[in-house]
Structures are given as C-alpha cells and as structure tokens.
Amino acid sequence: MDTERCxxxxxxxxxxxxxxxxxxxxxxxxxxxxxPREPQGPVLRRAARQIREYLAGTRRTFxxxxxxxxxxxxxxxxxxxxxxxxxxxxxxxYGELAATLGTSARAVGGACRRNPLPILVPxxxxxxxxxxxxxxxxxxxxxxxxxxxALLERERSDP
Numbered sequence: 001m002d003t004e005r006c007x008x009x010x011x012x013x014x015x016x017x018x019x020x021x022x023x024x025x026x027x028x029x030x031x032x033x034x035x036p037r038e039p040q041g042p043v044l045r046r047a048a049r050q051i052r053e054y055l056a057g058t059r060r061t062f063x064x065x066x067x068x069x070x071x072x073x074x075x076x077x078x079x080x081x082x083x084x085x086x087x088x089x090x091x092x093x094y095g096e097l098a099a100t101l102g103t104s105a106r107a108v109g110g111a112c113r114r115n116p117l118p119i120l121v122p123x124x125x126x127x128x129x130x131x132x133x134x135x136x137x138x139x140x141x142x143x144x145x146x147x148x149x150a151l152l153e154r155e156r157s158d159p
Contacts, residue, residue: 005018006044007035008048010055029118046064080117091152125155
C-alpha cells in the first residue's frame with residue numbers, strides 16, 4: 001500500500017492528513033508535536049487545498065476520494081453516510097440521527113467518535129439534544145467544543 005502523510009498548519013492548529021492508494025484515509029485534528037510538512041502527492045495536495053479553503057470560509061463541501069478503514073462495521077458506514085447527508089451549516093442531534101437509523105443516540109455517538117475523517121465526514125454537525133456537546137467525546141466547554149462551534153460558525157457564514 002502506497003501511503004503518504006502531511007501535516008498542515010491551519011487556523012485550528014496542526015492537522016495531519018494521510019492518504020493511501022489514491023484516497024484520504026485519515027484526518028487528525030490535533031497533530032501536536034509534528035512539524036508542518038506539505039503534501040507531495042496529488043490526493044493530499046487536493047485535500048489540503050480543499051481543507052484550507054473550507055477553513056478560510058470559501059468552500060463548504062469536499063470532493064476528494066475517501067477510504068474508510070477496512071475494519072469499519074456496516075453500522076459505522078451507515079452513520080458516516082448519514083453524516084455526509086447533513087448539509088453544511090445544518091445540524092442534527094444524536095437522537096434525530098438515531099431515529100433515522102433505527103438505533104440509539106449512544107450508538108450514533110460511538111460511530112461518530114470512531115470517524116477517521118473528521119471535517120471531510122462532518123461529525124461536527126451532530127450535536128447533543130441540549131446543545132453543542134459530544135465532539136471528540138467532550139460534553140463540557142473546552143478545546144473540542146470550541147473547535148466544533150468554530151466549524152459550525154464557518155459553515156453558517158456566507159462563503
């Protein structure tokens with residue numbers, strides 16, 4: 001398998017992208033301690049450009065090839081497909097997504113937590129019934145919820 005990794009310096013901090021065999025396979029929102037390293041291959045160059053445009057507020061959707069982990073369950077695939085169907089700038093609660101999928105909010109949260117492609121597969125668009133919570137397992141205000149809030153605000157503003 002031909003793999004490549006790059007680390008982008010972005011407005012939300014260092015973000016690592018990984019590609020294998022022509023598709024993005026991982027996004028790490030917090031690549032702490034890694035030096036920025038520009039992408040070399042065409043897939044990561046395209047993904048990096050689109051993520052930078054998204055974070056600058058000039059892009060709302062992505063069209064880079066994605067590959068999910070081979071050990072992902074059929075249920076995880078269903079949840080991740082449902083995330084991709086949430087329009088930019090809109091949100092759904094874990095409970096709403098669960099009702100659509102015929103499962104529990106907790107199960108949806110678990111699949112979101114295992115999403116290897118955050119931002120590209122927009123788990124930040126899923127919120128708790130009482131508000132923002134749940135991003136990266138966070139339920140209290142902190143860096144994860146601040147990031148979720150910032151991503152949603154970017155999407156809600158006009159590109």
